[in-house]
Amino acid sequence: MEIDQLRYFLQVAERGNFTRAAEDLVISQSALSRSVQRLEDELGQPVFERKTRSVSLTDAGLLLQARAQQVLSILEDTKAEITDDGQSGRIRVGAIPTIAPYFLPDVLRQFSAAYPKATVVVQENTTDHLIKSCTQGDVDLAILALPLPAKYLEVEPLFDEELFLVMPKDHALADKKSIRLSDVEPLPFVLLDEAHCLSDNIVSFCRQRSFQPVSVEKTSQLAMVQELVSLSHGVSMIPAMAKSIDHSKQRVYRSFAGRKPTRTIAAVWNPYRFQSKLLQAFRQQLQATTR
Numbered sequence: 001m002e003i004d005q006l007r008y009f010l011q012v013a014e015r016g017n018f019t020r021a022a023e024d025l026v027i028s029q030s031a032l033s034r035s036v037q038r039l040e041d042e043l044g045q046p047v048f049e050r051k052t053r054s055v056s057l058t059d060a061g062l063l064l065q066a067r068a069q070q071v072l073s074i075l076e077d078t079k080a081e082i083t084d085d086g087q088s089g090r091i092r093v094g095a096i097p098t099i100a101p102y103f104l105p106d107v108l109r110q111f112s113a114a115y116p117k118a119t120v121v122v123q124e125n126t127t128d129h130l131i132k133s134c135t136q137g138d139v140d141l142a143i144l145a146l147p148l149p150a151k152y153l154e155v156e157p158l159f160d161e162e163l164f165l166v167m168p169k170d171h172a173l174a175d176k177k178s179i180r181l182s183d184v185e186p187l188p189f190v191l192l193d194e195a196h197c198l199s200d201n202i203v204s205f206c207r208q209r210s211f212q213p214v215s216v217e218k219t220s221q222l223a224m225v226q227e228l229v230s231l232s233h234g235v236s237m238i239p240a241m242a243k244s245i246d247h248s249k250q251r252v253y254r255s256f257a258g259r260k261p262t263r264t265i266a267a268v269w270n271p272y273r274f275q276s277k278l279l280q281a282f283r284q285q286l287q288a289t290t291r
Contacts, residue, residue: 077274086277088117094142102241163261188216188234
């Protein structure tokens, strides 16, 4: 049983299709099929149930998937530990779309200046996907918003940030310096779609005050939420980090009176994976930047 066979097997299991897995691995489909076939010959039973256009794991395949992930994780951690000099290497960092473009650039600039030999690879994705990537070791650390539906991951809160009401510049509430939640209760909202946790933060805050925001439009990009607000499609709530770099004169931001809506930003990682000196330095940089 070879390491490449395990990698190939895991890719097919992930994609559920030999053709797509072969494209990802940049090998021919026939070579991939032969590799999996040799693996099945050695095990004496199939690891995939072949269908017309897809494959699914058999019971043996499910067991092999768990063990193969463990084996490859051990090998990767061993190599990382042996070559860990605290100055060079690669860190894989994940962040949700409502954090990555606003918070990470300053962190990356400062870290790059302090560790010029290091490489930081950034992956932007939704919370559920990044939790899975952290658990499986596909990313070394993720920057997410609490709460998290995750077990067995280490969570380090970094900071809280306020959510501001954003509205068109000529909105009836634009002249108010402070907004009450009752002021926006009858207004239509533009929100991110269900895959983004920011919408959960907004809805949760409103529900705690017996108020259900009425969403008239949903989009997948925070910048599009802001643009739709400018076009008078509704109002929304925007994190402080996004507000701070918004120089448009077509919309205005206001703080809520009383208890303000906030979200907590946290760093998340798998404590069962090897933590390199470089990764520890990156975590320290996160703390320094938030301070």
